[in-house]
Amino acid sequence: MADSPVAAPTKRSFPRVEFTDSEAGALEFPSSKSRTYNYFKPAKLRATVYEDVTVDVQPDPDRYLTQGWIYGFGDGPGGYPHDWTAAKSSNWHQFLDPNEEWEQTIFRNNAAVVRQINLCLENAKRANAYDHWNAPWSKFVAQNLGAWMHAENGLALHVFTSIQRSCPSNMINNAVAVNAAHKMRFAQELALFNLDLSESHLEFDGSAHKEAWQNGSEWQPTRKVVEELTATGDWCELLFATNVVFEQLVGQLFRSELMMQVSARNGDYITPTIVGAGENDYNRDSSYTRVLFQLLVQDEKFGASNKELFGTWMTKWVPRCLDAANAMQPIWSQPADKVRTYAESFQSAKEKFTQMLEEIGLDAPKELNQ
Amino acid sequence: MSRQSLTKAHAKISELTWEPTFATPATRFGTDYTFEKAPKKDPLKQIMRSYFPMEEEKDNRVFGAMDGAIRGNMFRQVQQRWLEWQKLFLSIIPFPEISAARAMPMAIDAVPNPEIHNGLAVQMIDEVRHSTIQMNLKKLYMNNYIDPAGFDMTEKAFANNYAGTIGRQFGEGFITGDAITASNIYLTVVAETAFTNTLFVAMPDEAAANGDYLLPTVFHSVQSDESRHISNGYSILLMALADERNRPLLERDLRYAWWNNHCVVDAAIGTFIEYGTKDRRKDRESYAEMWRRWIYDDYYRSYLLPLEKYGLVIPHDLVEEAWNRITNKFYVHETARFFATGWLANYWRIDPMTDTDFEWFEDKYPGWYSRFGKWWEAYNRLRYPGKNKPIAFEDVGYEYPHRCWTCMVPCMIREDMVMEKVDGQWRTYCSETCAWTDIKAFRPEYEGRDTPNMGRLTGHREWETLHHNKDYSEIIQDLGYVRDDGKTLIPQPHLELDDPKKLWTVDDMKGNVFMSPNILLNEMTDDERAAWATAYRANDNICRV
Ligand SMILES: [Fe+2]
Ligand SMILES: [Fe+2]
Ligand SMILES: [Zn+2]
Numbered sequence: 001m002a003d004s005p006v007a008a009p010t011k012r013s014f015p016r017v018e019f020t021d022s023e024a025g026a027l028e029f030p031s032s033k034s035r036t037y038n039y040f041k042p043a044k045l046r047a048t049v050y051e052d053v054t055v056d057v058q059p060d061p062d063r064y065l066t067q068g069w070i071y072g073f074g075d076g077p078g079g080y081p082h083d084w085t086a087a088k089s090s091n092w093h094q095f096l097d098p099n100e101e102w103e104q105t106i107f108r109n110n111a112a113v114v115r116q117i118n119l120c121l122e123n124a125k126r127a128n129a130y131d132h133w134n135a136p137w138s139k140f141v142a143q144n145l146g147a148w149m150h151a152e153n154g155l156a157l158h159v160f161t162s163i164q165r166s167c168p169s170n171m172i173n174n175a176v177a178v179n180a181a182h183k184m185r186f187a188q189e190l191a192l193f194n195l196d197l198s199e200s201h202l203e204f205d206g207s208a209h210k211e212a213w214q215n216g217s218e219w220q221p222t223r224k225v226v227e228e229l230t231a232t233g234d235w236c237e238l239l240f241a242t243n244v245v246f247e248q249l250v251g252q253l254f255r256s257e258l259m260m261q262v263s264a265r266n267g268d269y270i271t272p273t274i275v276g277a278g279e280n281d282y283n284r285d286s287s288y289t290r291v292l293f294q295l296l297v298q299d300e301k302f303g304a305s306n307k308e309l310f311g312t313w314m315t316k317w318v319p320r321c322l323d324a325a326n327a328m329q330p331i332w333s334q335p336a337d338k339v340r341t342y343a344e345s346f347q348s349a350k351e352k353f354t355q356m357l358e359e360i361g362l363d364a365p366k367e368l369n370q
Numbered sequence: 371m372s373r374q375s376l377t378k379a380h381a382k383i384s385e386l387t388w389e390p391t392f393a394t395p396a397t398r399f400g401t402d403y404t405f406e407k408a409p410k411k412d413p414l415k416q417i418m419r420s421y422f423p424m425e426e427e428k429d430n431r432v433f434g435a436m437d438g439a440i441r442g443n444m445f446r447q448v449q450q451r452w453l454e455w456q457k458l459f460l461s462i463i464p465f466p467e468i469s470a471a472r473a474m475p476m477a478i479d480a481v482p483n484p485e486i487h488n489g490l491a492v493q494m495i496d497e498v499r500h501s502t503i504q505m506n507l508k509k510l511y512m513n514n515y516i517d518p519a520g521f522d523m524t525e526k527a528f529a530n531n532y533a534g535t536i537g538r539q540f541g542e543g544f545i546t547g548d549a550i551t552a553s554n555i556y557l558t559v560v561a562e563t564a565f566t567n568t569l570f571v572a573m574p575d576e577a578a579a580n581g582d583y584l585l586p587t588v589f590h591s592v593q594s595d596e597s598r599h600i601s602n603g604y605s606i607l608l609m610a611l612a613d614e615r616n617r618p619l620l621e622r623d624l625r626y627a628w629w630n631n632h633c634v635v636d637a638a639i640g641t642f643i644e645y646g647t648k649d650r651r652k653d654r655e656s657y658a659e660m661w662r663r664w665i666y667d668d669y670y671r672s673y674l675l676p677l678e679k680y681g682l683v684i685p686h687d688l689v690e691e692a693w694n695r696i697t698n699k700f701y702v703h704e705t706a707r708f709f710a711t712g713w714l715a716n717y718w719r720i721d722p723m724t725d726t727d728f729e730w731f732e733d734k735y736p737g738w739y740s741r742f743g744k745w746w747e748a749y750n751r752l753r754y755p756g757k758n759k760p761i762a763f764e765d766v767g768y769e770y771p772h773r774c775w776t777c778m779v780p781c782m783i784r785e786d787m788v789m790e791k792v793d794g795q796w797r798t799y800c801s802e803t804c805a806w807t808d809i810k811a812f813r814p815e816y817e818g819r820d821t822p823n824m825g826r827l828t829g830h831r832e833w834e835t836l837h838h839n840k841d842y843s844e845i846i847q848d849l850g851y852v853r854d855d856g857k858t859l860i861p862q863p864h865l866e867l868d869d870p871k872k873l874w875t876v877d878d879m880k881g882n883v884f885m886s887p888n889i890l891l892n893e894m895t896d897d898e899r900a901a902w903a904t905a906y907r908a909n910d911n912i913c914r915v
Contacts, residue, residue, distance in 0.1 A: 019447060022448045034854050035513050111425075
């Protein structure tokens with residue numbers, strides 16, 4: 001490399017390359033073979049890359065921090081105090097993200113998704129795929145898919161972004177940051193799809209989403225829950241209410257039980273690609289959420305009180321989300337080809353919600369069947 | 371994407387926000403700043419569709435370089451003098467990175483204008499990227515460099531070490547206290563805009579000169595995200611400037627943030643660059659020369675000064691004084707000597723300086739030899755165990771310094787030391803400005819106005835307090851800076867690994883009792899304390915042994 005002895009035309013100086021033999025194994029001495037991060041116990045026999053790059057990066061007096069937080073807030077200690085949520089854990093550091101998200105996975109996965117969507121949208125344009133859309137479907141997408149993108153964006157910027165400041169460990173922090181990235185990406189994809197449709201030959205009102213979201217009766221209870229979520233201070237409640245309750249009863253209901261089911265029958269094969277990516281995100285994000293709440297429910301010391309607490313959170317959020325779901329009912333009859341009834345969709349969403357609660361170790365709340 | 375479609379895409383993405391009517395986002399983190407009069411700005415939105423592939427592409431280059439470095443046996447050419455300091459640097463830096471991620475929602479909370487929220491959220495993802503990519507680089511060093519000790523306990527050592535704590539300000543300071551002070555002025559307007567140039571550009575360049583071309587690959591990749599962060603911060607700064615009531619706070623925070631960044635970053639990075647290098651070409655820029663270019667010209671003259679036209683009061687005096695400390699007061703050299711005095715409290719090894727180094731220092735910093743030469747000769751002479759104690763416990767004309775209560779770097783410029791009784795305790799500060807930071811700035815009231823959101827300086831700020839009056843052999847075992855034979859220390863005052871007799875062990879530490887300067891100071895009578903302060907300020911600490 002830099003040591004080629006070619007004489008430079010002008011006198012420029014370069015650092016000298018020197019043979020130092022500083023490779024692993026060049027000598028044996030105490031610790032010369034100590035080649036693992038030894039301050040945490042990996043979940044399996046060997047630490048994963050994910051564990052190596054994530055565990056203990058944010059210090060904690062519960063771990064090795066000896067001098068304590070060196071900055072405090074005007075009204076309390078600094079760092080990420082445990083009382084920023086009512087939920088309790090014997091060891092917040094026990095949580096590991098089952099998706100093992102770190103730098104490389106974040107960009108690899110999301111880049112793959114945007115490439116796929118981009119390709120799909122380009123093909124759609126070339127094939128004039130929107131020309132076959134009927135008028136009711138065009139209006140349906142403009143209003144409803146258009147309204148929904150606001151929800152995704154609000155959750156990205158004011159729910160998940162905010163949780164990652166308040167939650168206690170680096171592992172929770174990183175998982176939630178990735179969740180925020182998913183939501184932001186998905187909201188933008190929906191917006192750019194909306195832009196494509198506005199620019200196609202199709203009769204499509206690219207601004208209809210504003211009115212639908214701000215004033216449409218089908219969407220007001222949903223907007224209300226989203227705004228109430230953003231107003232919630234307890235980070236763990238916020239995560240529970242969003243990823244366990246809202247996403248199951250409202251998010252999946254709309255994305256999976258409606259959009260994914262009816263689009264193709266209405267001549268639209270683009271929407272399922274985009275919304276499917278959002279569903280895939282939620283699938284990943286619900287799995288870290290499930291693991292976190294399982295740990296809290298199974299906590300030897302605090303499991304019982306956590307269960308009770310999550311019960312009160314459900315009492316608060318389930319009815320709000322049911323209101324949102326019910327208000328959406330009329331949109332099921334808007335497309336020309338109605339493949340599914342609201343009742344069928346809602347039943348399926350409820351079942352999935354109950355199943356997730358079961359996996360976490362919680363009973364379905366009585367509000368669900370009222 | 372064409373320019374036209376890019377503009378349309380930005381406009382469309384702006385439609386994603388709305389005016390809430392049922393409930394507004396919780397203000398979890400308060401600020402004493404006001405943004406009621408903030409002008410509506412519409413900075414370009416980051417489009418995730420191009421963001422992810424762009425970053426992935428950058429990553430691919432980084433990972434490619436990592437593979438190449440291993441295949442090309444990079445570590446046969448790496449200078450141990452250099453890589454040892456990376457045990458410290460890379461233990462600290464992933465935390466400031468991820469703290470920058472945590473700072474973003476604080477800025478989003480504090481600044482009500484949705485136009486800038488998108489950019490801040492993308493910055494959050496960048497910072498997760500930075501934190502984990504740096505942890506991964508460190509893992510590569512641990513796996514492939516001759517001496518993994520210190521890398522292997524990296525995050526634990528960061529959390530219990532005096533230097534880790536100094537570095538932790540750069541991190542905790544981003545996420546604690548007034549949301550704007552922390553996430554905007556301290557993090558972005560000063561740390562990112564001014565000091566990432568020395569951290570992520572100047573320092574990695576020096577790595578390359580020492581045979582390590584991976585550090586530059588990773589850190590230049592990190593730095594390439596920084597310009598977006600800088601413009602996020604600049605937008606918020608302009609919004610804050612729109613309201614007269616913010617002026618005194620801006621002035622306060624710029625003084626604090628500038629000075630604290632200088633104290634911390636210049637101490638650390640200055641030491642890495644000047645004392646971690648083997649490159650002693652006379653035309654190699656010194657840290658002072660780099661600082662003049664990156665910080666004084668590029669930041670102070672090109673970024674800060676133009677803000678005067680908006681009525682911002684710039685801390686000219688503190689910029690000049692930082693320069694004065696770096697050149698005339700030998701700030702970096704005092705820091706390096708302190709690190710080397712305390713080698714036994716480190717989790718890395720420090721190479722002695724040689725005649726070649728002496729010559730370079732004298733050339734770049736005239737007067738260096740008469741102040742530091744003899745001391746480094748003593749360091750060299752005392753580098754093996756057996757006949758002598760560690761240099762910290764030998765008389766080499768160096769008085770162990772008291773710590774600055776604010777920046778936690780010791781008060782090494784002796785004549786500038788300030789001593790005050792604050793909150794019922796005698797404290798020492800490295801400078802007037804650090805004293806002001808504790809006594810005036812980080813308080814619930816500032817110049818007669820309530821500042822309830824301002825942060826506080828907390829914690830066991832003097833590291834030595836935790837280990838007061840203990841035998842050093844116990845302390846080092848408590849810290850865990852011991853190799854896997856259970857007795858050889860991780861830190862060593864030299865790089866020679868060829869002979870076990872040259873390596874210090876726990877036993878060699880026995881009989882050396884460690885005292886906290888601050889505890890001793892508080893135990894003195896008033897007369898003793900006054901006399902001590904006078905003597906401390908007068909001590910030139912020149913080694914005459
Ligand atoms: Fe960063
Ligand atoms: Fe940054
Ligand atoms: Zn100081």
